[in-house]
Amino acid sequence: MTLKLYFDFLSQPSRALFIFLKLNKIPFEACSVALRNGVHLTDEFKTKFNRFQKVPFIHDREFKLSESVAIIRYLAREYNLDNKWYPKDSKKQAQVDEYLEWQHNNTRAFCALYFQKKWLFPLLTGEPPVPEQLQKFEDNMISTFNNIENIWLADTPFLSGNEVSVADIFAACEIEQPRIAGFEPRQGRPKLAAWLDRVRNEANPYYDEAHTILNKMAKKGGQAKL
Structure with a gap:
């Protein structure tokens, strides 16, 4: 076996790549990388594993590649x-790529920012989020959910x-993330809720495997600890 996937199940694209593989x-x-321990921030990690010091990334023999969509x-x-x-069909692939490109400044950006500002940064710093700033991040995230629901x-x-396609896997993994911070994306969005169920069914048992830790943390309603 020559292909190595470096990942953390608390990373949205890490889960997506794991499921896809x-x-x-x-x-x-x-190859699990515990981001909570900060191992990715060392000079050794940067030199030996990934120059961007993030997950996910792969090593395929001597070839190294980061950025989940490129992978x-x-x-x-x-x-x-x-x-x-x-x-491989050109038009079908283009439709998948359309979402994979759209997500960068939408689902990926806004779900991650909300999760970080609402849950991760306060946990790491001990400082509560600024309500006005958090509301802006929440509004952007909700707008993205509504676009998925209505467009x-x-x-x-x-x-x-x-x-179903890898576009659905990437989107679902991002949309699951705010649940750790106590936000339920399904609420008031019947199409999105039904779609999440379809994606999970299509991608199981690997979907549930990748989300085991997240689901446990989400049950604590925003009170989860790393």
Whole structure:
């Protein structure tokens, strides 16, 4: 086995890549990186593992690659994937890529910022969030959820059409994250809630495996500890 995935299950794209690899039966060595211990911030980690000092990333023999969407496309080429998760058909692939590009300044950005400002940074610093700032982050996140509810899922059961794809995995992993901070994305959004259930069913048992820690923390209603 030559492919190594470095990840932390509290990282949204880490979960997405883990699920994608499992679903596509791509053999890999799972290398857990405990971000809470700060090992990724050392000079040794930067030199030896990942110059950006973040997860996820992969080592494929001597080849190193970060950025989760780039990794998906690399794996699709290297393993000659042609299925619903990342199709070769030009138009179907473009529809998947449309969401993967859109997410950077929407789902990915706003869910992560809300989670960080509401839960992570206060936990690390002991300082509560500024209410006015937190409300701005929450409003942006809610706007993204509404766009997924009313635009992306307006006419199709999945983000890129009638079949599930890696776009749905990436989106679902991001949308699950605010639950740790006590925010429930499903509330008042029946299409989004039903879609999350469909994605989970399509991606199980690996979806539940990747979200085991998150689900335990979410049950504590924003009172979870690292």
